[in-house]
Amino acid sequence: MKILVTGAAGFIGYHLSRRLLEENNTVVGIDSINGYYDISLKYGRLQELGIVPGQDTSIKYPGFSFYKIDISHLSQLSNVFKEHNFDYIIHLAAQAGVRYSLDNPQAYIESNIQGFINILELTRVHKPKHLIYASSSSVYGLNREMPFSTSHHTDHPVSLYxxxxxxxxxxxxxxxxxxxxxxxxxxxxxxxxxxxRPDMAYFSFTKKIFEGQPIDVFNNGDLMRDFTYIDDIVDGIVKLLDVIPQPVNNHNSTEPDPAFSVAAPYRLYNIGNNKPVRLINFIEALEEAIGKKAVKNFKPMQPGDVYATFADISDLTTACGFMPATDIRSGLAKFVAWYKQFYKL
Structure with a gap:
């Protein structure tokens, strides 16, 4: 299969591209390598995929090629679609981060709105078998019904992201x-x-704990997050490639379910661990993996944040057999081992 992965130098995009390549697919990666966080990490991921400076084809994976372009630029993106006939598109490129959107809203409009309409337009023209794209648990916003289900309505977001x-x-x-x-x-x-991603709490916590700096613990550690290990995420995406959505004929027109459509081949899924962990317990597991206690600076809730996330993944399990396999302690141990190796600690 020939698969386009946008955001291929990003966290999920890198792991997904590697998995697809190891399964002997042809992968075309796109990424703008923007400066939202340390670009040396992005280039490090590309090097792991065999992309070296000055080359756009991999020296490690014959089936991998890479384009450094911005998805908000339609002409650049269009040239890639004209050059390749994609079977599948996995769109992960986006301006990420809730807090960054408070100060830099334009970046989200350019990448997440303009970039996505460009992907949709080129998908309309070139007609791949399936477009899978990244949404976010943040869409649940002020919803307080747990666990979050794709059947819930999501009309009250609390951040521009x-x-x-x-x-x-x-x-x-x-x-x-x-x-x-x-x-x-x-x-x-x-x-x-x-x-x-270094902007994620667990990453910045790890850096500060190693350096002996205090970490900011919001809402006094009383937050719940459905932490999901990267290998489980990638496994779910790969399993969904050939689960092509279809219109649902038994759709209730008086109380429509937002997870699917009577009129369109459209589907939404949660992809999470289905086991939320309190932030303070997460920090304890991270301290255990590092072998050092954190200096904690307890703070109130931040603007744009939500108290808890908890994924109902039953529909995804039914659709493709998705079942997370990595608990928080083993996942954090793997992350800390990588962190020490990458930063030569």
Whole structure:
């Protein structure tokens, strides 16, 4: 299969590309390598995939090629689609981060809205078998019903980041309906693991604990997160490739379920661990993996944050057999081992 992975130098995109390549697929990766966080980490991921400076084809995986382009630039993206005939598109590229959106809203409009409409337009023209795209658990916003289900309505986002991801789901439905494009949106729940993002709490906590600096613990550690290990996330995406959504004929028109559509090949899934962990317990597991206690600076809740996330994954399990296999302690141990090796500690 020939598969386009946008955001291939990102955390999830790197792990997914490697898995697909190891299964002998042809993968075309796209990434803008923006400066949202340390680009040496992004280039490090690409080097792991065999991309060296000055080359756009892998020296490690014959089936991997890479383009450094911005998805908000339609002409650049269009050239890649014209050069390749993709069987599948996995769209992971986006401006991430809830807190960053408070100060840099334009970056989210350019990447998450303009970039996504470009992907949809080129999908309309070139007609791959399936478009899978990244949404986020943040779309649940002020919803307090637990666990979060894709059948719940998500009309009250509490950050611009969440609002753009909700917009992506609506945009995908309109294109699925108008042009019969099979689209699947995945609401990711707090993904962690080796080669992760430095802006994520577990990454910055690890850095500060090693350096003996205090860590900010919001809401006094009384937050719940459905931490999901990267290998489980990748496994779910790969299993969904050939689960092509179809219109659902028994759709209730008076109380429509937002997870699917009567008129379009459209589907939404949560992809999480289904076992939320209190932040303070997460920190304890991280201290155990590092072998050092954290200096904790307890703070109140942050603007744009939510108290808890908890994924109902029953529909994803039914669709493709998805079942997370990594508990928090073993996952953090793997992350800390990678961190020590990468930063030569």
């Amino acid at each position: 969440a609002a753009t991801k909700k917009s992506n789901e609506m945009m995908a439905h309109s294109y699925a309906h108008l042009f019969n494009i099979p689209t699947t949106g995945l609401r990711f729940f707090t993904v962690y693991g080796p080669w992760g």
